[in-house]
Amino acid sequence: MMVIERMWTEEFRPKTLDEVIGHDNIVSRLKEFARRGDIPHLLFAGPPGVGKTTCAEALINEIYGPGKAGRNVLRLNASDDRGINVIRNDIKTFASLLPDGDARFKVILLDEADMMTSDAQHALRQIMERYSQTTRFILICNYSSKIIDPIQSRCALFRFRSIPKELVIERLRTISKNKKLKISNEALDALYVVSEGDLRRAINTLQAAAALGGEITEDVIYSVRSQAKPQELASIIKLCISSKPSFSKARQLMRDVLMNYGLSGEDVVKQLNSTLVNMSEDEIPSLIRVAAISYLAEVDFRISEGCDPEIQLQGFLAHLILSSAKYRT
Numbered sequence: 301m302m303v304i305e306r307m308w309t310e311e312f313r314p315k316t317l318d319e320v321i322g323h324d325n326i327v328s329r330l331k332e333f334a335r336r337g338d339i340p341h342l343l344f345a346g347p348p349g350v351g352k353t354t355c356a357e358a359l360i361n362e363i364y365g366p367g368k369a370g371r372n373v374l375r376l377n378a379s380d381d382r383g384i385n386v387i388r389n390d391i392k393t394f395a396s397l398l399p400d401g402d403a404r405f406k407v408i409l410l411d412e413a414d415m416m417t418s419d420a421q422h423a424l425r426q427i428m429e430r431y432s433q434t435t436r437f438i439l440i441c442n443y444s445s446k447i448i449d450p451i452q453s454r455c456a457l458f459r460f461r462s463i464p465k466e467l468v469i470e471r472l473r474t475i476s477k478n479k480k481l482k483i484s485n486e487a488l489d490a491l492y493v494v495s496e497g498d499l500r501r502a503i504n505t506l507q508a509a510a511a512l513g514g515e516i517t518e519d520v521i522y523s524v525r526s527q528a529k530p531q532e533l534a535s536i537i538k539l540c541i542s543s544k545p546s547f548s549k550a551r552q553l554m555r556d557v558l559m560n561y562g563l564s565g566e567d568v569v570k571q572l573n574s575t576l577v578n579m580s581e582d583e584i585p586s587l588i589r590v591a592a593i594s595y596l597a598e599v600d601f602r603i604s605e606g607c608d609p610e611i612q613l614q615g616f617l618a619h620l621i622l623s624s625a626k627y628r629t
């Protein structure tokens with residue numbers, strides 16, 4: 301039986317604000333809100349993997365009691381494939397309900413808020429205004445500049461920055477001890493380097509390195525880092541060529557691969573190519589395979605010429621979906 305291990309990022313996600321590393325000023329202000337039992341609308345902005353979602357969830361825990369938020373919290377992701385209209389309806393419905401139990405207010409946690417179009421943001425702003433008595437928003441984004449001014453001006457803005465190196469390394473050391481890993485100081489340094497301040501990425505890389513067994517050295521870290529798992533790429537391809545393809549899922553998986561392994565567009569193209577070549581006849585019909593390989597060669601060229609890798613890779617997924625639909629008819 302295959303045992304699927306829990307993600308260490310989740311296992312070691314702080315449950316309270318006190319456990320959050322770095323962000324001292326932010327944490328102390330959030331604790332003050334928790335102590336008062338009330339929050340303004342909040343806008344968390346900053347790079348990935350530094351603790352924005354963690355802080356939001358910890359704050360929610362402290363306001364309602366650990367794990368007790370229940371029906372008073374609605375969690376949404378603005379880049380969700382259900383589309384912003386559905387989200388808008390969910391938000392409206394939820395916002396119009398009274399808080400559950402003796403809670404004073406409800407919370408809507410909206411992740412990737414900067415993925416919303418400005419129309420959607422204007423609609424959101426109206427809801428924020430209308431239901432502000434009973435509903436607080438916590439908006440999370442990478443770039444606050446992509447949030448329309450009227451929303452920004454209604455929120456307390458918290459800018460998250462990368463976590464200092466010493467703290468990242470200390471955290472990785474704690475996790476390594478907990479998991480009884482043999483890891484060198486150089487490997488810990490390498491983890492920091494390859495993750496570029498993104499603690500999610502650093503922990504994922506550590507977990508991937510640990511999965512190999514044996515001592516974790518600098519070399520192990522670099523080798524883990526530059527290679528996505530072939531199954532992951534194969535599953536993206538399969539999603540596109542299935543009879544019920546999902547572009548948004550495939551795109552999300554592709555993003556995850558890029559993020560989790562810190563791969564460049566060119567790396568992914570190379571690895572997609574070898575995955576396509578190595579997939580079995582059962583997994584991919586040969587005409588789709590050659591069409592994909594030929595399009596991928598285009599993508600490779602365009603990326604080398606400076607085209608946006610993410611757009612090119614999305615184009616590849618779209619092309620794969622279209623060509624396999626054509627093949628089927």
Ligand SMILES: Nc1ncnc2c1ncn2[C@@H]1O[C@H](COP(=O)(O)OP(=O)(O)O)[C@@H](O)[C@H]1O
Pocket residue numbers: 308309310312313314319320321322323347348349350351352353354355463499500503
């Ligand atoms: N400041 C932090 N303190 C402790 N752990 C963190 C911190 N930031 C990130 N992590 C770790 O990285 C993972 C991802 O963090 P998350 O809060 O989801 O990042 P994001 O800023 O992208 O929302 C968490 O599950 C946790 O394990």
Ligand SMILES: [Mg+2]
Pocket residue numbers: 352353354411440
């Ligand atoms: Mg997050």
